[in-house]
Amino acid sequence: MTKRKARFTQFIAIDWSGAVGPRQKGIAVAECRPGGGAPTLIRPGHIWSRAEVLDLILATETDTLIGLDLGPSLPFVDRGAYFPGWDESPADARGLWALVERICLDDPHFAASSFVDHPEAARHFRRHGGRTGDLFEPGRGRLRATERAQQRMGLSPYSNLNLVGAAQVGKSSLTGMRLLHRLSGRVAIWPFDPVPEAGPVVVELYTTLAAIAAGRARSRSKMRTHAELDAALLALGSAPGGGDGSISDHASDAILTAAWMRKEASRQDFWQPGGLTDEIARTEGWTFGVV
Known part of the structure; x- marks a missing residue:
């Protein structure tokens, strides 16, 4: 679980969806590079499938920090099992x-x-x-x-x-x-895998953390206008996107969180939070930015 030096040259935030169907309007993908430029949506207006997101991640070979807004596991440490009483309950x-x-x-x-x-x-x-x-x-x-x-x-x-x-x-x-x-065995997934010296790394996101870091109240974490999003981007040291009118909260979550990842990617406490043990890293994982 040792943190390597800051080395990421791209940041991708993915707002995920559990909806049924071949394509999900709730998926949004945004990316940015080091510096202060505004993050942009990848394929704006496109309705993504989950398979397309997989292909995007697998095609990423650069030093990219990729955030997924989803829970990568279920509770384990409280009961010593995911499904107590079920003989097929996995060990990790x-x-x-x-x-x-x-x-x-x-x-x-x-x-x-x-x-x-x-x-x-x-x-x-x-x-x-x-x-x-x-x-x-x-x-x-x-x-x-x-x-x-x-x-x-x-x-x-x-x-x-x-x-x-x-x-x-x-x-x-x-x-x-x-x-x-x-993705397992093909792309590093933190903290289930250590952070490698090079290449992409996938982490779990909680997009509300980015909104709070940008000065928004927890109860107002969702942004549905470009004006709200631009104000939040500025608060994170990013250039505004400059759009007008409304924007889906899925898109704004992805855009703002990409900027937040860029700003915070080198924070040692984000990679080595005090509560993260080897057992938790193996069974439950951890949310990037939770300390």
Whole structure:
């Protein structure tokens, strides 16, 4: 988990989506280079598929920091297992990604419906239609160690086992695990992998962190006009984008977070947070920027 010296020459932020279907309007991809230039959307106006995002990451050979707005794993350290009582519960995150992939092999477009409906896995999820598994922890659900650290920072994370409501992140996380399964061994995924001397590195994002760093209140983290986005970019030392009118919050999240990643990529405490242990790095992962 040793941090290498700052070396990134490109920063890509990806707002992910857990929606069903071949293409997701909720996916947005933005990039920027060192300096103060405004981040720009990659393929603006394009409706991305998850497979296209995979291809984009795999084609990235430069020293690029790539942020994905999704949970790369599920809670483990609180119970010593992802799915207590299930004999197929994996021992680490890569095993979890492989399990989701195996069960969802026939689900198209990296969907994870078969995993959500699996009789053993479903016991741990809160699903639509009042279908809450008997092992789903009441309230917000079980949290990873990094999410408990987010709470200590004044944030309000939800469990990746929660699949209901506008604030849920579970669907994005499960579809993202199918992406990570395909990236595993081909691109460094921090902190499951150490930061290599060269090449791209994938990290987990929480886009609200970028908005707060830009001076926005947690309750107003979403920006839906170019004026709001430009003010936030300026607060991070970035040139404004200069657009007019409205913008989707998916696009603004990606653009602002790319600028934030550029600004913070060399922070030692972001790469070596105090709560990150070897076990957590192997099983749960950690959100970049949570200390």
